Amino acid sequence: MIEKRGAQKVFNVKLSTKGQIVIPAEIRKMIDVSSGTTLQITVGDDATLIIRKKPTALDWSNLIAGIPNEVVSYNEDGTVNASKSPHFAEWMSEDE
Template sequence: MATITSKSSKLSSRGQVVIPADIRKKMNLNSGDKLNFKIDDFGQLTINKLPTDNDWQKLIAEIPVEKVVKDKDGKVDAKKSPDFAAWMSGNDDAY
């Protein structure tokens, strides 16, 4: 079962809230990070850290890259681009 961390903070007259240090550390929040605020139909507020440029770069770096080669008829050459051909055919077992 997940551990739930609960802390309270006071809203300032300017609408600002201090996020407690242990929560900032747990969420890896740093000065300048962007946050997303969402409220549901029950009035439940959720705050999420938005991905940084570095987060996106790391994610993109993990995506496998395969050059797509076409044959003389303009169709994907399955021998030279096997993962792409399998993906296009819906054969998930191939990769």
């Protein structure tokens, strides 16, 4: 059974005699989980449960794929050589 609360969808599930719950197919499709996927359950002080899909190595790889990777070169005076390390120099000057 699905209940809507604003933008949230609330699914009612039953606990089996073995302490298991079935995650409805609609939820599994929404969060892209299947058999063997590791989930994290967080228990709040008020007995709320938050179930999250644990990030996989591929998730982390995709997350960092766009981060530039460069060797940082320094000038003789200890400042960053912006021509050899442009991404690092730009990042260091963002708060200036």
